[in-house]
Amino acid sequence: ILPQKSIEEVSEDVEKWAKQRKEEIEVLQNNEKFRKEFLMNLAHELRTPIFSVQGYVDTLLGGALEDENVNRKFLSNASKSIDRLVRLVDDLDEISKLESGKIPIIQESFVIQDLISDVYEEFSLKAKERNIELLFKKGTERPIWVHADMPKIKQVLVNLIENAIKYGNDNGTITSGCYVVDDKSIYVEISDNGPGIAEEHLPRIFERFYRADRSRARAIGGTGLGLAIVKHIVEAHGQTVNVRSKPGVGSSFGFTLDKSDAPQRFI
Ligand code: ADP
Numbered sequence: 001i002l003p004q005k006s007i008e009e010v011s012e013d014v015e016k017w018a019k020q021r022k023e024e025i026e027v028l029q030n031n032e033k034f035r036k037e038f039l040m041n042l043a044h045e046l047r048t049p050i051f052s053v054q055g056y057v058d059t060l061l062g063g064a065l066e067d068e069n070v071n072r073k074f075l076s077n078a079s080k081s082i083d084r085l086v087r088l089v090d091d092l093d094e095i096s097k098l099e100s101g102k103i104p105i106i107q108e109s110f111v112i113q114d115l116i117s118d119v120y121e122e123f124s125l126k127a128k129e130r131n132i133e134l135l136f137k138k139g140t141e142r143p144i145w146v147h148a149d150m151p152k153i154k155q156v157l158v159n160l161i162e163n164a165i166k167y168g169n170d171n172g173t174i175t176s177g178c179y180v181v182d183d184k185s186i187y188v189e190i191s192d193n194g195p196g197i198a199e200e201h202l203p204r205i206f207e208r209f210y211r212a213d214r215s216r217a218r219a220i221g222g223t224g225l226g227l228a229i230v231k232h233i234v235e236a237h238g239q240t241v242n243v244r245s246k247p248g249v250g251s252s253f254g255f256t257l258d259k260s261d262a263p264q265r266f267i
Helices: 007-061 068-100 112-129 150-167 199-204 214-220 226-236
Strands: 108-111 133-136 145-148 173-180 185-192 241-246 250-259
Touching: 007 068, 068 226, 108 112, 112 133, 112 150, 112 173, 112 185, 145 150, 150 173, 150 185, 150 214, 150 226, 150 250, 199 241, 226 241, 226 250
Parallel strands: 133 173
Antiparallel strands: 108 145, 145 250, 173 185, 185 250, 241 250
């Protein structure tokens, strides 16, 4: 038999219980708020390219099809909007798989600089078109072995390097740095000398569909999900991602990874 509680103890328990319930309700309300906001943003993101395709197709059917001067242009614009929809659906698919934990993290050992070089290679043409240099920070070229899911970390690097090119200035520079933090962890940083991001946007930059400069980002053609995917992948590894930026100077996105020893055959 339990000893009887005093009135004070009982009322303390009740207060504790009420506080916990209040906190639980707040969490649920916040989740609901996020869900509503997400659906609203999604509808908006889908509407823009769909309306654009509808506009071009209607104009073509309304007579522009016969006009040799405009029909190809309209079809090519409609096709660009469809590309954008496809990218959006692909990114949404990726993010929902990551959120549901459906894709497991499969870790292996690899050299992080080699992966960055692969991604540089993939973007070399795009960078060249705008005379952007893709470099390694001096002193960080020495091979560093990491233990992580290689295809997913490649996706992180693709999203960060693609953004650095997309938002970067013509004739700019993108610099990657790889640092050993301690015997367990390493830090990777992708920096650009582009327009930078104003301080008020930084805390929300990794949220789905959040954009620092809405009209510019849309014109550039992003889905608004790239950094949300980066954050998901890095956190699924139990690691952290951060951003530092100064308007007019540039931006630096960095993340940590588990350090690995070089496999025996490489020693
Ligand atoms: P988007 O598809 O719009 O590029 P992201 O999630 O990849 O979406 O990025 C979110 C926003 O962060 C961008 O719209 C842009 O405003 C800002 N941003 C991301 N990377 C950079 C960068 N390297 N330089 C300046 N702004 C950036």
